[in-house]
Amino acid sequence: MAPVSTTGIVQAPIFLEHKPGYLHWESPQRLEVLYEMLEEEDMAGTFEEIQPRKATREEIELVHEHRYYSYVASTAGKPHCSLDSDTQTSELSFEAALFAAGGLLDGVDKIMTGRMKNVFGLVRPPGHHAEAGQGMGFCLFNNVAIAAAYAIKFHKLSRILIVDWDLHHGNGTQHSFYRDRRVLYFSTHQYPFYPGTGAFGEVGEGEGKGFTVNIPLSMGNGDAEYYKIFKKVLAPIALEYKPELVMVSAGFDTYFKDPLGGMEVTSAGYAAMAQVILDIAAACADGKLLITLEGGYNLGGLRDGVRSVIKQLTGENVADPELLGSDPDSIGKTADHTVTRAIGIQKDYWKCFS
Numbered sequence: 093m094a095p096v097s098t099t100g101i102v103q104a105p106i107f108l109e110h111k112p113g114y115l116h117w118e119s120p121q122r123l124e125v126l127y128e129m130l131e132e133e134d135m136a137g138t139f140e141e142i143q144p145r146k147a148t149r150e151e152i153e154l155v156h157e158h159r160y161y162s163y164v165a166s167t168a169g170k171p172h173c174s175l176d177s178d179t180q181t182s183e184l185s186f187e188a189a190l191f192a193a194g195g196l197l198d199g200v201d202k203i204m205t206g207r208m209k210n211v212f213g214l215v216r217p218p219g220h221h222a223e224a225g226q227g228m229g230f231c232l233f234n235n236v237a238i239a240a241a242y243a244i245k246f247h248k249l250s251r252i253l254i255v256d257w258d259l260h261h262g263n264g265t266q267h268s269f270y271r272d273r274r275v276l277y278f279s280t281h282q283y284p285f286y287p288g289t290g291a292f293g294e295v296g297e298g299e300g301k302g303f304t305v306n307i308p309l310s311m312g313n314g315d316a317e318y319y320k321i322f323k324k325v326l327a328p329i330a331l332e333y334k335p336e337l338v339m340v341s342a343g344f345d346t347y348f349k350d351p352l353g354g355m356e357v358t359s360a361g362y363a364a365m366a367q368v369i370l371d372i373a374a375a376c377a378d379g380k381l382l383i384t385l386e387g388g389y390n391l392g393g394l395r396d397g398v399r400s401v402i403k404q405l406t407g408e409n410v411a412d413p414e415l416l417g418s419d420p421d422s423i424g425k426t427a428d429h430t431v432t433r434a435i436g437i438q439k440d441y442w443k444c445f446s
Contacts, residue, residue: 098139098208098209098210098405098406098407099138099139099140099208099209099210099211099212099402099405099406100139100140100141100142100199100202100208100210100211100212101130101139101140101141101142101211101212101213101214101402102142102144102195102196102198102199102211102212102213102214102215103123103127103130103141103142103214103215104143104144104191104195104215106184106187106188106191107120107123107188107191107192107214107215107216108120108123108124109182109183109184109185109187109188110181110182110184110185110188110189110216110217111182111184111185112179112180112181112182112185112217112230113172113180113182116180117230117351117352117389118216118217118218118230118387118389120216121391122216122388122389122391122394123214123216125391125392125394125395126214126385126394126395126398127214129395129398129399130214135399135402138402138403138406138408139212139402139405139406140208142195142198142199142202142211144191144192144194144195144198144215145191145194145195145197145198146187146190146191146194147190147191147193147194147197147233147238149161151193151194151197151238151242152190152193152233152238154238154241154242154245155224155233155234155237155238155241155268156222156224156225156233156234156238157224157225159225160224160225160226160227164181164186164189164227164232164233165186167181167185167186168183168184168185168186168187169183170182170183171183175226175227175228175232176226176227176228176229178228178229178230179227179228179229179230179231179232181232185217185232186232188216188217189217189232189233190233191215192213192215192216192217192219192233192235193219193233193235193238193239195213195215196211196213196215196235196236196238196239196382196384197238197239197242199211199213199239199382200239200242200243200247200337200382203337203380203381203382204243204247204337204380209379209380209381210370210373210379210380210381210382210383210405211381211382211383212342212383212384212385212398212401212402212405213235213382213383213384213385214385214398215235215384215385216385217230217231217232217233218230218231218235218343218384218385218386218387219231219232219233219234219235219236219237219238219264219265219341219384219386220234220235220236220237220256220258220260220262220263220264220265220341220343220386221234221260221262221263221264221287222234222237222264223263223264223267224264224267224268228264228287229260229263229286229287230387231264234264234265234268235384236254236256236262236265236339236341236384237254237264237265237268237269239339239382239384240252240254240268240269240275240339241268243337244274244275247337249274249336249337250274250336251274251276251333251334251335251336251337252274252275252276252335252336252337252338252339253275253276253278253330253333253335253337253338253339253372254269254275254276254277254278254339254340254341255278255279255326255338255339255340255341255369256277256278256279256280256281256340256341256343256386257279257280257318257340257341257342257343257346257365258279258281258341258342258343258345258346258386258387259281259282259285259343259345259346259350259352259353259355259387260281260282260285260286260287260343260345260387261279261281261283261285261287261288261289261290261306261308262277262279262281262341262386263287263289263290265277265279265341266279266289266290266294266304266306269300269303269304270296270297270300270304271296271297271298271299271300272299272300272303273296273299273300273302273303275300275303276303276304276305276329276330276333276335277303277304277305278305278307278326278329278330279305279306279307280307280309280318280321281306281307281308281309282308282309282310282311282346282353282354282355283308283309283310284308290306290308291306291308292306292307292308292433292434292437293437294306295437295438295441301441302438302440302441302442303441305325305326305329305434305438307321307325307430307434308430309355309427309430311354311355312354312355312356312426313346313355313356313357313424313426313427314348314355314356314357314358314361314424315356315357315358315360315361315364315412315415316415316418316423316424316427317424317426317427317430318346318357318361318364318365318424319361319364319365319368319415319416319418319420319423319424320420320423320424320427320431321424321427321430321431321434322364322365322368322369323368323420324420324421324431324435325431325434325435325438326368326372327368327371327372328442328444328445329438329442329444330372330376331372331375331376331444332442332443332444333376334376335372335373335376335377336376336377336380337377337380337381337382338369338372338373338376338377338380338381338382339381339382339383339384340366340369340381340382340383340384341384341386342362342383342384342385342386342398342401343385343386343387343388344362344387344388344390344393344394344397344398345387345388345389347388347390347393347394347397348393349390349392349393350388350389350390350393351389351390352387352389357397359393359396359397359399359400359410360400360410360411360412360415361412361415362397362400362401363400363401363403363404363409363410363411363412364411364412364415364416366400366401366404366405366411367404367409367411367416369381370404370405381405383401383405385398
């Protein structure tokens, strides 16, 4: 039996070939700085590289409409097409999108078969805004939603947790599972802000009611506030839900210098959030954790944030020890109202708050 590698990183040159246009925020430079970071001395030997495969049409259509797949496929080889006002494609964007989704499916397979404990997909285009029949918000196919649907169908899972810490609400991911209790979707996001979804009261419908947890935040929240929310709201719900697999839509546009955001998170804060999620995965899912890259547009902040998360995944704790050792009740006081309101809503669905 092959030895278990703790951490895998999905990376490939094809992801640099998605070129949405000159001066577009979601540029190939985002991955260039990350791939260069992976080659630095302190990262050597800490992970195993995963060369992705293409997702098949059948796999993409676990989430997306048949006609929408055909529409995105029709952009292949064309220098410029627009899916919406801020979501453009180039000649190889369709190809890159297939590999981005397929890279996460590779990650699911390696995690579920015990080959790897956790995987970080450093892929693009990102995915969490993509709806079943519409690309939007820089996203073509919803990578994390496709991976969750794939894990349900092919690995027979019935409880998957998706944590979305991107600055923007993952409308596409929420809508993919809004009536499905097999996926618990938890999102922290700046609100009101693009795309306009993600209010406290959006909790799911039908069989999925109570399995969507939204934490809308005003500008200015930083490491302590996010850590408090993760410890006081996310962790109790997740430990009650007992996911068989944990996934993260990791956006780094909450970084304190990000040009599109208004949050105050640092690289140490991302490490702290990652540690809470690692603890959940260890307690419930034998450590099974899949992370995918979403936003993040300050290149230095993106690099440092991703580095801190990878180091946390590989067992090198770079989170602020004072933050991790804090009583959540005593820190992040500006988040108290948010935590209280979230618990007030979620107590109707989760015994941990009753």
